[in-house]
Amino acid sequence: MGALDDLVYAARVALIAAERAEAEVLAARYARLATQIAATTADLSTAIAAAGPDAAAPGWLERQALYAQLQRGTGYQMRQVGRFAATRLAAQQRRMLVRGEAGGLALLRAQGAQADRLDALSARALELEAAARLASYDLPRTLPALAIQIVRIAAAKVALLGLAAGDIGERLRRGFGGVLTRLLFLARNEAVTPYRDATAAVFAANGVVRWQWFTEIEQVPPPCGMCVAMHGQIFAMDAAFATHLGCRCLPVPVLAASALPVQVGGKAWLDVQDAATRKLVLGASKLQHYESGLLQLQDLVGEELLPDGRAARRERSLVELGLDRVRPAREVSR
Numbered sequence: 001m002g003a004l005d006d007l008v009y010a011a012r013v014a015l016i017a018a019e020r021a022e023a024e025v026l027a028a029r030y031a032r033l034a035t036q037i038a039a040t041t042a043d044l045s046t047a048i049a050a051a052g053p054d055a056a057a058p059g060w061l062e063r064q065a066l067y068a069q070l071q072r073g074t075g076y077q078m079r080q081v082g083r084f085a086a087t088r089l090a091a092q093q094r095r096m097l098v099r100g101e102a103g104g105l106a107l108l109r110a111q112g113a114q115a116d117r118l119d120a121l122s123a124r125a126l127e128l129e130a131a132a133r134l135a136s137y138d139l140p141r142t143l144p145a146l147a148i149q150i151v152r153i154a155a156a157k158v159a160l161l162g163l164a165a166g167d168i169g170e171r172l173r174r175g176f177g178g179v180l181t182r183l184l185f186l187a188r189n190e191a192v193t194p195y196r197d198a199t200a201a202v203f204a205a206n207g208v209v210r211w212q213w214f215t216e217i218e219q220v221p222p223p224c225g226m227c228v229a230m231h232g233q234i235f236a237m238d239a240a241f242a243t244h245l246g247c248r249c250l251p252v253p254v255l256a257a258s259a260l261p262v263q264v265g266g267k268a269w270l271d272v273q274d275a276a277t278r279k280l281v282l283g284a285s286k287l288q289h290y291e292s293g294l295l296q297l298q299d300l301v302g303e304e305l306l307p308d309g310r311a312a313r314r315e316r317s318l319v320e321l322g323l324d325r326v327r328p329a330r331e332v333s334r
Helices: 002-056 065-110 120-137 139-161 167-205 225-230 266-271 275-282 284-292
Strands: 210-214 234-236 250-254 301-305 311-315
Touching: 002 065, 002 139, 002 167, 002 250, 065 120, 065 139, 065 167, 065 250, 120 167, 139 167, 167 250, 225 266, 225 275, 225 301, 225 311, 275 284
Parallel strands: none
Antiparallel strands: 210 234, 210 250, 301 311
C-alpha cells in the first residue's frame, strides 16, 4: 500500500511539472501577443476619448480604421497562438501517453502482478483518441473568434459609457486573461487525460477487471469536495474516468477484493479532519449543510456530457442542491 501511494504521488508531481512547463511556454507566447496589440489599443483609446459622446453613436466604431486594424491584428495573432498551442499540446499528449503506460505498469508490478507493455495497435488507438480530442478544441478557429468578441465588447463599452481612454486596455487584458486561463486548463487536461487513458489501457490489456478512484487527499490545499467524494469508489474496467477539467485524480488497479488499494474512502477521511480542512474541501456553506445532515458528500457529484459527447463529472452548486448559502452571523454592536 505504501508503494502504491508513493507511485501515485510521484505521478501527480510529474503531471504538475508537465503542466507548469507548458503553462510557462504558453504564457510567454501570450505576453508577446499583448505587447503587439498594445500600440493599436492605445491609439484607439485616444480616438474614442477625443470623439467624446459621438463615439457612442451607432456605427461610429465600425467606421474607425484603428478599430478594424485592432480586430484584424488580434484575430491574426490569436490564430497563431492557437496553432502554436495545438502543436505544443499535441507533443505533450504523446509524452504523457508514454508516461501513463510506464505508470500503469509500475502500479501493477507494485502489487506483485506480471505486466506487459501495450501492443502497437493499442498504443496507436490511444494516440488517435488524444489527437481527436485536441482537434475538437479547434484552437486556431475558436481562439480568434473569442478574441475578436472580447475586442468588440471592450471597445463598445468604453465608447458607450464614456470611460477613460486607458480602460479599453484594462478590459482587453482581463478578457485575454480569461482566454489564457482556458488554455492553461487545457494544458492541464492534456497532461492528465492521456496519462489516465494509457494507464487504464495497460490495466485492461493485463486482465484487470476493476479500478479504484484515487484522490491524493493529503495534498495541500486539499482537493475539491467532488473528488473527495469519489476517492475509493470502484468501477468496472470499461467505465471511463469521467471527472472535471483539470482534475489530477488517477485510477489504480484492483487486483483482489481482499486487498483494495484505497481502504479509507473519501467520506471516512473527511469526517476525521479538523474543521479548517473540512472547510477548505467543502466551503463554509456546504460544510454547515453537511454537518447538519442536509447534505451528503455523494450529493456533490454531478454528471454531465461535454460538447464532444464525452462523460464528465463536476461538483454541484448550492443552487442545484436546493440549499441556501449560509451567511456568517453578524456581531451585534453594543
